[in-house]
Amino acid sequence: MTIAPSRDTTLCISLAGRPGTFGVRFHNHLYQQLGLDYYYKAMTTEDLPAAVAGIRALGIRGCGVSMPYKEACMALVDEIDPSAAAIESVNTLVNTQGRLKAYNTDYLAVRQLLEQHGLDPQTAFALRGSGGMAKAVASALRDAGFNQGLIVARNEQAGRQLADVCGYAWQPELGDLCPPMLINVTPIGMAGGADAQALAFPHAAVAAAERVFDVVALPVRTPLVQLAEKLGKPVITGLEVIALQALEQFVLYTGIRPTPEQVESAVAYAREG
Incomplete structure (x- = not known):
């Protein structure tokens, strides 16, 4: 089922120096599987403070943060989760009624991978x-x-x-x-x-x-x-990292944890892009 964006759609984005398609396809596929009125779009910027201010002002629910913005975001948010504070690096912003909290799901993903392997x-x-x-x-x-x-x-x-x-x-x-x-x-x-x-x-x-x-x-x-x-x-790939960190971002944005089967389907779809 494809859900057409409307005036009530919750928007999530990513900011990267070189935007990719994995996150876009991963998140939007899960939104569709779960029937959520959300939409995800990848973006870039040459003015990070203005972009972060826009996230706050426009009610954008969540933002994935990639190179080269991970450290510069630290000074632009209201609250920093321990996952980001301990390493002074951000990869996720969550907007709750104009208040921005920063996380680092890269850290969480790598911790999981070390255990899984x-x-x-x-x-x-x-x-x-x-x-x-x-x-x-x-x-x-x-x-x-x-x-x-x-x-x-x-x-x-x-x-x-x-x-x-x-x-x-x-x-x-x-x-x-x-x-x-x-x-x-x-x-x-x-x-x-x-x-x-x-x-x-x-x-x-x-x-x-x-x-x-x-x-x-x-x-x-x-x-x-x-x-x-x-x-x-034996290898551990970046796909494993990006899939796990994207999953944790999805949970932060929506409050919903998909089933392993739904995540597997979203990863497979994202890889086709």
Whole structure:
């Protein structure tokens, strides 16, 4: 059943530097399955304060926040949930009668994935990245008991700061190190980007790794994931992250938790886009 938007439709949006279609298709598919008078639209902006003010003023119920806005949103809301406050990074805004509360469902999704995949907290890892999503992943690892970590980031200030906050080491490049788990939390391998065909880690490191985790969701099979699969390594994909975080956003926006079957259908539909 398709529900046509009306003057009473509740609007939810996303803000991203490069808007994608996954969230749009995922949320709208669930709205239709559940018969909810909601509509979701992806947007971008060059004026974040004005955009957030518009969310408040226009009664937009929820907003997904992606790169490069995750940290800048912190100063623009009324309340910050512990999931976002602990890592100073936002990916979800919920508007309740003009009052904006910020969350980080990326953090919640990664915590769930670590449990679902049964990862041993004693596993040493290297995480490449130092932005808002990297903060979410590194903090989720820290809070799950992973204490043997290395932050790999060319931005020394951001990299050192993230490493210090989480109790990990930092260095600008991986070099000859070959840790058991490799985690990419940069745009390397993202479709349409300058590094779409690049590997986030050296071939030798991937060959030596026991597991590879790539947070990039588009494409699902990034060059890093393809290489890991070719070498027979277990992988965690960005699709898993984006699906879980989108589900938690949906619950925050609507107050309804869909069934696993409904979520599976929405993910499959979103992937077709």
